[in-house]
Amino acid sequence: xxxxxxxxxxxxxxxxxxxxxxxxxxxxxxxxxxxxxxxxxxxxxxxxxxxxxxxxxxxxxxxxxxxxxxxxxxxxxxxxxxxxxxxxxxxxxxxxxxxxxxxxxxxxxxxxxxxxxxxxxxxxxxxxxxxxxxxxxxxxxxxxxxxxxxxxxxxxxxxxxxxxxxxxxxxxxxxxxxxxxxxxxxxxxxxxxxxxxxxxxxxxxxxxxxxxxxxxxxxxxxxxxxxxxxxxxxxxxxxxxxxxxxxxxxxxxxxxxxx
Numbered sequence: 001x002x003x004x005x006x007x008x009x010x011x012x013x014x015x016x017x018x019x020x021x022x023x024x025x026x027x028x029x030x031x032x033x034x035x036x037x038x039x040x041x042x043x044x045x046x047x048x049x050x051x052x053x054x055x056x057x058x059x060x061x062x063x064x065x066x067x068x069x070x071x072x073x074x075x076x077x078x079x080x081x082x083x084x085x086x087x088x089x090x091x092x093x094x095x096x097x098x099x100x101x102x103x104x105x106x107x108x109x110x111x112x113x114x115x116x117x118x119x120x121x122x123x124x125x126x127x128x129x130x131x132x133x134x135x136x137x138x139x140x141x142x143x144x145x146x147x148x149x150x151x152x153x154x155x156x157x158x159x160x161x162x163x164x165x166x167x168x169x170x171x172x173x174x175x176x177x178x179x180x181x182x183x184x185x186x187x188x189x190x191x192x193x194x195x196x197x198x199x200x201x202x203x204x205x206x207x208x209x210x211x212x213x214x215x216x217x218x219x220x221x222x223x224x225x226x227x228x229x230x231x232x233x234x235x236x237x238x239x240x241x242x243x244x245x246x247x248x249x250x251x252x253x254x255x256x257x258x259x
Contacts, residue, residue: 062175087143115197
């Protein structure tokens with residue numbers, strides 16, 4: 001049990017296949033098999049497209065988060081915040097290994113299920129069902145989405161980490177405020193979950209096809225995807241295969257300096 005828990009936190013990032021790298025040169029990429037990808041758009045991918053997708057992702061997360069205005073101080077609202085905290089705490093290693101595309105896909109499915117269950121709960125006035133739908137499914141889904149989007153955006157913008165983090169946080173807040181602004185104009189409380197859920201899942205589905213991690217050879221303004229300067233960065237193959245490399249932190253800088 002202890003060994004299983006410890007190995008979960010060992011981050012082993014698999015090398016991208018040549019097929020995947022070719023497909024990811026384009027904007028929208030859909031994985032259809034173990035190593036089979038379909039590009040759905042002739043537009044060439046740049047990191048600025050991913051930043052736009054990050055805005056959409058955080059806006060969608062803000063919409064779902066804003067639904068806590070309905071649940072208020074009920075057990076469902078408290079459970080939502082607890083499950084979001086737990087989700088963002090434990091999903092990092094999974095997303096580092098399987099990539100942001102899988103994290104966003106899984107998070108989108110959870111949010112879709114959660115909003116559907118919550119819609120039924122409001123119709124039936126069932127607080128237990130509402131706690132399950134919004135307090136658990138939506139909350140865990142939001143955790144997956146936020147970690148996947150934030151981690152990938154940080155990797156593509158190691159030279160502008162603070163700037164893009166602030167912009168994404170602003171987009172998240174805009175999602176919350178937008179829902180609060182729309183609430184008085186939506187006909188009936190029963191429509192709130194399916195309207196917000198449909199919009200959020202639609203944005204997340206499109207964003208999932210845009211998100212990806214940089215190739216191991218990625219360099220921008222003298223640093224690699226983890227912010228390690230070129231003169232300190234290890235070779236790409238070793239860098240990608242180091243099973244204990246802390247992908248979401250700057251600890252690799254110190255590792256390189258002492259080696």
